[in-house]
Amino acid sequence: MQIIVAGNKKEVQDGLKLTELFVQEEVETPEYVTVSINEEFVPSERVKDTVLQEGDNVEFLYFMGGGSNGTDR
Amino acid sequence: MALTDDQMERYSRHIILKEVGAKGQKKLLDAKVLVIGAGGLGSPAAMYLAAAGVGTIGIADADEVDLSNLQRQIIHGTADLGKAKVKSAKETINAMNPDVTVHTYRQFVTSENILELIQDYDFIIDGTDNFPAKFLINDACVMAKKPFSHAGIIRFKGQLMTYVPGEGPCYRCIFKNPPPKDAVPTCKQAGVIGAMGGVIGSLQAMEAIKYILGVGKLLTGYLLTYDAIEQEFHKVKLPSHTENCAVCGDHPTITELIDYEQEVCTDGLK
Ligand SMILES: [Zn+2]
Numbered sequence: 001m002q003i004i005v006a007g008n009k010k011e012v013q014d015g016l017k018l019t020e021l022f023v024q025e026e027v028e029t030p031e032y033v034t035v036s037i038n039e040e041f042v043p044s045e046r047v048k049d050t051v052l053q054e055g056d057n058v059e060f061l062y063f064m065g066g067g068s069n070g071t072d073r
Numbered sequence: 074m075a076l077t078d079d080q081m082e083r084y085s086r087h088i089i090l091k092e093v094g095a096k097g098q099k100k101l102l103d104a105k106v107l108v109i110g111a112g113g114l115g116s117p118a119a120m121y122l123a124a125a126g127v128g129t130i131g132i133a134d135a136d137e138v139d140l141s142n143l144q145r146q147i148i149h150g151t152a153d154l155g156k157a158k159v160k161s162a163k164e165t166i167n168a169m170n171p172d173v174t175v176h177t178y179r180q181f182v183t184s185e186n187i188l189e190l191i192q193d194y195d196f197i198i199d200g201t202d203n204f205p206a207k208f209l210i211n212d213a214c215v216m217a218k219k220p221f222s223h224a225g226i227i228r229f230k231g232q233l234m235t236y237v238p239g240e241g242p243c244y245r246c247i248f249k250n251p252p253p254k255d256a257v258p259t260c261k262q263a264g265v266i267g268a269m270g271g272v273i274g275s276l277q278a279m280e281a282i283k284y285i286l287g288v289g290k291l292l293t294g295y296l297l298t299y300d301a302i303e304q305e306f307h308k309v310k311l312p313s314h315t316e317n318c319a320v321c322g323d324h325p326t327i328t329e330l331i332d333y334e335q336e337v338c339t340d341g342l343k
Contacts, residue, residue, distance in 0.1 A: 006298075006307055006309075007307045028257075028258075029252075029256060029257055031256075032252045032256055032257050034247050034248060034249075036309075036311070036312055039310055039311070039312050039313070040312050040314065041247075041312050044249075059309045061247050061248070061296060061309065062230075062232075062257075063204065063225070063248060063252050063257045064224075064225025064226060064227050064230065064231070064232050065201075065202045065203055065204065065207075065225055065226075065227060065257075
C-alpha cells in the first residue's frame, strides 16, 4: 500500500504498524516523537497498537533545542 | 511622527514594497520585540529585526560570550569573549542602527520573571536551546496572550512555528511535556551547523516582521522543518483539534508557570 511520510509517498507493506515504520524510517528516540496521522495526533498510549492504512499521511514531530540557554534550570 | 530623510533612505527598499510602505515602516519603528536567548537563533533574529528598524528590541540572556559560541552566534565577535551576551548584542545593534532602542535583561527566564519580561512586547522570539525554557516561554505567552515564534535547531536540521493567541496550536499542543534530561540530544552533545541558526533565526525575524506588518500567512497551525542535508523544507500541517491542550485548551490544567528541573544545554560555560 502507499502512505505519505513527511510529505513523501512511500510504498510499504499492507498492515504496517506505526512502530514498524519507526524502524524503517530510523526514527530516533520514538518515545519522544509526536506522531500525527491525517492531521490528528496519535496519543502516546495508542502508538503501540496503531496500524497504518492505505493513503495515511504520517508526520513525525521531533523535539529540537538549539539557540542559547535562556534558563538555568 | 513622520519618517526623517535618513529613515526614508535607510528603509527605502522596505518603503518601495507595497506590503510595507512608509506606513508599514512606521509600524516597525513603533514595534517592540523581545528576543530570549542571544545565541545561534537570537543573533540573526535580533540583527535582522534591528536592520529592519524594529524600534524597540529586548534581549534576555544571562550568559557570557564563549569561544565555542562564535561558530554560529554572529551577533558576538572575538573581541566580545567573556562579555555579557546582552551587552555584546546591544553594542552590535547600536552600531547597526541608531533607530533601535535596546533593552537588555541579563537573566535567565524563570516562572518568577517571565510574565513581567514579556508584558511590554508585541512579539516574542524563543531563541533558547533547552526545553524547560521553551515550555516556560510557551506557557507564559499563552497565559499572557502574546504571539511568539518557537524554533529549534540541531545538527543539520531546524524547525519553527508561530503561536498567535486564538489562531492555532501552541508548542505544548504538540509536545505535551519536556523530555527527561538527556533523553533527546542537545546541540552541545550532537552539534549544529552554524548557518542553521542563520536560516531558522532569520525565518523567526521574518515571522515577527510579518506579524507586525499584518502581511501574508504566518506559521500558525504549521511547523516548518528544514533539512540541510536533503536541502528540503517541509511544512507540516498541525492538527486543529487542540481543545485538550493542558495550557491553551478549553479546560487548562496548567494555570501556573512551571520551572522544570532539567539540564542546561549551555555552549560550554557551565
Ligand atoms: Zn496548546
